[in-house]
Amino acid sequence: MIPAIFDYVRPSSLSDAVAALREADEEGKVIAGGQSLLPLLRLRLAYPEVLVDVSGLPExxxxxxxxxxxxxxxxxxxxxxxxxxxxxxxxxxxxxxxxxxxxxxxxxxxxxxxxxxxxxxxxxxxxxxxxxxxxxxxxxxxxxxxxxxxxxxxxxxxxxxxxxxxxxxxxYTGWGFHYEKFHRTAQAWAVVGVACLVRRTNGEVAEARVGLTNMGPTPVRAYAVETAVADGPASRQAFQAAAQDAPDGTSPPSDLHGSAEYRRHLAQVLTARALAAAAGA
CATH class of the missing domain: 3.30.465.10 (Uridine Diphospho-n-acetylenolpyruvylglucosamine Reductase; domain 3)
Incomplete structure (x- = not known):
């Protein structure tokens, strides 16, 4: 499809960019690389009156x-x-x-x-x-x-x-890390993803941080999992048990790529894998 008509400005300073957005009165959009916005414009899922291009701001x-x-x-x-x-x-x-x-x-x-x-x-x-x-x-x-x-x-x-x-x-410098992602093709959005950080001390998990991709309308922090693994053994069995709490507090979508229940299951499986990889278990 063809985008709706819009004006285009390319400010030379940050203050000019902010002023252009303010002048647009909530009808302006910032464009940088355009990899997310342009598809929305073509599908007319977004139709701003002004595009403010910030790609010329080196700062x-x-x-x-x-x-x-x-x-x-x-x-x-x-x-x-x-x-x-x-x-x-x-x-x-x-x-x-x-x-x-x-x-x-x-x-x-x-x-x-x-x-x-x-x-x-x-x-x-x-x-x-x-x-x-x-x-x-x-x-x-x-x-x-x-x-x-x-x-x-x-x-x-x-x-x-x-x-x-x-x-x-x-x-988090020195922590173990891993990003585990399940997607249908290399270029596709994640059906579910898990961002994981683990700090080990004396063979045990001292702390962990876990963020979930595509498990609700916003990214989700898996606090229940973090609590479950803290001060526990850095073992695959412990991680599999803790990962059962990954869906807590989430509201995953159901779509052509998977049901909400399927995503909850994926979150458990992928969280266990991400914890093990980040901990070197």
């Missing part, structure tokens, strides 16, 4: 060491995220999950900020940001990941607010 690109955290610019592409040495050293879970996004063409054009702001619960990166206690830095404020995703394809961003980047703590 939104790149990874910066901020002491206790990494600040990853919203315009940093998936390709750059996967290969960045700071991310590989301090947030390898993000690199691992990003490497599963779509295909090479999409990873070269798509951006981490676009993926997160799109707020698709079937996207791979929102669950990672949630599991890592990320903080979203916008043109107006900072928003913890647990408060950023509010509903299906809906975030806490205001109409005139631009996502500048995401801050990930270095606290």
């Amino acid at each position: 939104l690109r790149g990874v910066r060491d901020d002491g206790d955290s990494l600040l990853i610019g919203a315009m940093t592409t998936h390709y750059e995220v996967i290969r960045d040495p700071l991310i590989q050293a301090h947030a390898p879970l993000l690199a691992a999950a990003t490497a599963t996004v779509a295909d090479p063409a999409v990873r070269h054009r798509g951006t981490i900020g676009g993926s997160l702001a799109h707020a698709d619960p079937a996207g791979d990166l929102p669950a990672v940001a949630l599991a890592m206690d990320g903080v979203f830095v916008t043109s107006a404020r900072e928003i913890p990941a647990r408060d950023f995703f509010t509903d299906y394809l809906t975030s806490a961003l205001e109409p005139d607010e631009i996502l500048l980047g995401v801050r990930l703590p270095k606290a």
Whole structure:
């Protein structure tokens, strides 16, 4: 299909971009790599009056060491995220999950900020940001990941607010990590995905962090699983038992790719696998 008519602006500064959105009066959309927005425009599932292109703002690109955290610019592409040495050293879970996004063409054009702001619960990166206690830095404020995703394809961003980047703590440096994803084809959205971090001490699990993809209208933090494995043995049997709690608090969709009950089962199986892989069990 052909998108509805819209105006296009390419600001040269962040303040101009915010002003353009404010002038659009809730009828504007930010476009970066366009890998999420353009399909919606073609299907006329979104029909903004103005597109504000932020791809010309260099301050939104790149990874910066901020002491206790990494600040990853919203315009940093998936390709750059996967290969960045700071991310590989301090947030390898993000690199691992990003490497599963779509295909090479999409990873070269798509951006981490676009993926997160799109707020698709079937996207791979929102669950990672949630599991890592990320903080979203916008043109107006900072928003913890647990408060950023509010509903299906809906975030806490205001109409005139631009996502500048995401801050990930270095606290998980040295933890075991794994992203386990079940999808029908290499380019498809996840039917279910699990982002997992595990810290081991003396052969036991000291702490774990688990985020679930496509198990509700927003990404889900599997707190029940985290509690179940803490201070317990790092064994496959223990992980399989704890993973039975993965569906707690979720509301997975039923669609052509699987029923809600099927997704609950997948969450249990994939969580056990992700825990074992992250713990090296």
